[in-house]
């Protein structure tokens with residue numbers, strides 16, 4: 001992020017000042033999307049670019065080249081994108097696309113054919129002349145991971161990946177970033193053979209969500225939370241990412257990844273690092289990511305025999321949703337009848353450092369749960385002595401960070417019920433984004449695309465972060481492989497298997513959002 005200027009009480013520059021975003025000007029550039037005929041480009045990337053255009057955040061001359069194998073024309077490409085913007089874009093972005101349609105061109109080539117990159121280079125040089133994009137390029141890998149290697153090699157071989165004085169070259173890599181630590185390391189090696197780490201932007205779209213970024217603001221822009229943010233006052237933390245959808249047409253992909261690779265290794269681990277990290281020295285990309293990596297490093301890998309008591313995995317079976325019958329996981333298209341892939345997982349993780357030594361972190365994520373909801377619940381310890389209602393234990397205080405939907409923050413605490421008796425009841429203080437701030441919230445991809453154009457890697461995963469997260473996840477997967485226990489079952493539309501409760505212990509229970 002940009003150099004802060006506002007002085008703090010200590011007289012040092014204040015890294016949390018309003019000036020953080022000031023001075024960030026986007027330089028003209030070309031975005032090359034590999035795999036541009038795919039769903040991501042149509043549903044997310046181009047609608048998000050048009051959101052930026054609407055807010056006046058795209059640099060002048062900005063251009064997009066769609067690189068893919070299919071024999072599309074510029075016009076065919078634009079027609080497809082226009083329908084994507086209409087369907088998935090924010091309000092009024094259709095007009096932005098109409099105004100900017102000329103900025104989108106199509107480049108047909110095979111990812112493995114060097115000649116396609118030579119012709120790409122010529123095309124980019126022409127765009128520089130025609131649109132003043134100054135030799136600045138961003139390459140977006142939106143292909144299946146099996147094509148990454150060819151693309152990276154060819155970008156390096158043609159010199160397109162090279163930074164030159166006054167010109168930037170960057171690469172954005174979509175998830176999944178590997179499927180275990182070995183493949184992630186190999187991919188990191190391939191990426192770094194073509195680009196330097198500062199040129200690399202690994203996407204985790206959860207980091208682009210406003211409410212995920214708000215975790216840092218809540219913790220470090222306020223004086224009241226941080227003194228309590230440790231094992232002395234916090235009993236445990238629950239991170240829930242629940243989805244009501246099943247795997248739908250993605251059965252083939254999901255069967256190979258399971259919820260642990262699809263959601264936990266990336267999105268939940270990223271949220272966990274933001275909740276657990278130490279205050280960074282500044283908000284520069286490396287200062288923030290250094291602290292996040294330390295959290296992951298403080299989580300021990302599991303020994304295979306520990307995995308069954310620290311995790312629960314399960315698969316959804318046939319059930320009903322809003323009165324409609326839905327398939328069980330094994331009935332989904334592309335899923336074998338004897339599949340043991342988990343569609344739900346819950347974990348107990350221990351961050352072994354001074355701040356968190358006795359505070360467990362419980363993570364859970366699943367498909368076909370009753371609601372789509374992502375939240376972080378910080379549950380505080382009970383007061384040392386209960387004076388009310390005959391010494392009965394009170395409901396614990398909970399600080400709830402609602403990531404989506406109904407974005408906001410709530411604090412639950414006990415209050416006296418009016419009347420002559422002294423009775424305590426749970427009440428809530430509630431902050432809602434929708435009411436506190438006017439306007440549409442931008443999609444996570446808008447923020448991430450803008451930051452990649454600005455060259456700010458704070459909200460992207462660094463190579464070592466990704467590898468550390470895989471180390472933890474790999475140890476769980478290895479334990480599951482060795483365990484005689486099969487995944488539990490849960491009926492679609494319920495909150496997961498009963499055994500997930502056993503993970504918590506000590507009278508704790510999972511929240512029902």
Ligand code: BG6
Nearest residue numbers: 175205206243262263267374404
């Ligand atoms: C993706 C996963 O990364 O995140 C999907 O591959 C999942 O399986 C999606 O549905 C959830 O994202 P969001 O933003 O809808 O919570």
